[in-house]
Amino acid sequence: xxxxxxxxxxxxxxxxxxxxxxxxxxxxxxxxxxxxxxxxxxxxxxxxxxxxxxxxxxxxxxxxxxxxxxxxxxxxxxxxxxxxxxxxxxxxxxxxxxxxxxxxxxxxxxx
Amino acid sequence: xxxxxxxxxxxxxxxxxxxxxxxxxxxxxxxxxxxxxxxxxxxxxxxxxxxxxxxxxxxxxxxxxxxxxxxxxxxxxxxxxxxxxxxxxxxxxxxxxxxxxxxxxxxxxxxxxxx
Numbered sequence: 558x559x560x561x562x563x564x565x566x567x568x569x570x571x572x573x574x575x576x577x578x579x580x581x582x583x584x585x586x587x588x589x590x591x592x593x594x595x596x597x598x599x600x601x602x603x604x605x606x607x608x609x610x611x612x613x614x615x616x617x618x619x620x621x622x623x624x625x626x627x628x629x630x631x632x633x634x635x636x637x638x639x640x641x642x643x644x645x646x647x648x649x650x651x652x653x654x655x656x657x658x659x660x661x662x663x664x665x666x667x668x
Numbered sequence: 669x670x671x672x673x674x675x676x677x678x679x680x681x682x683x684x685x686x687x688x689x690x691x692x693x694x695x696x697x698x699x700x701x702x703x704x705x706x707x708x709x710x711x712x713x714x715x716x717x718x719x720x721x722x723x724x725x726x727x728x729x730x731x732x733x734x735x736x737x738x739x740x741x742x743x744x745x746x747x748x749x750x751x752x753x754x755x756x757x758x759x760x761x762x763x764x765x766x767x768x769x770x771x772x773x774x775x776x777x778x779x780x781x782x783x
Contacts, residue, residue: 561710597779599674599775600774658711660709
């Protein structure tokens with residue numbers, strides 16, 4: 558069962574622009590993770606934000622978490638063609654002990 | 669370099685045949701996972717294992733089987749009972765399971781095509 562839902566499903570931007578992807582969920586979480594997947598490859602962990610954090614940075618990545626709205630966003634600043642990939646949010650929803658992934662946002666950065 | 673190795677990268681089988689996908693890790697992680705990914709979809713959990721000689725069903729275990737005889741290895745068998753086996757299969761590991769604070773490390777996947 559998928560509790561996380563990314564929005565938009567696909568996003569196409571020009572190099573240098575910022576890209577924002579959103580993840581909405583339905584039940585309480587302890588923390589939320591973001592992953593990246595290049596075409597035909599495995600996922601790579603990008604960042605984890607805990608439920609008591611509102612914002613976290615890693616290089617050109619900025620993640621926010623709003624537990625009152627049950628949503629998180631991933632911002633990639635000054636995008637590059639190499640950022641072209643699918644991005645997934647994941648967490649353990651409700652009482653489950655299994656990490657569940659959303660369907661992802663497919664980002665295309667045009668040179 | 670530490671990591672997860674999945675082999676082969678591409679696998680072709682005839683309908684009705686069982687096939688085993690390999691997953692090996694040298695990260696000394698306790699927990700290992702198998703996910704299935706279909707085009708345009710997220711990952712769905714097939715099986716996971718928290719410790720050697722123990723494993724649990726995920727959300728879509730029917731038609732699949734696993735073993736965990738060694739800490740480093742978690743092979744997945746796709747049986748002939750799996751109705752739609754053609755998919756991209758991803759293996760992952762983490763230091764421990766339970767709690768979302770352990771990021772997963774993924775292999776590069778095996779693309780299985782059954783005709």
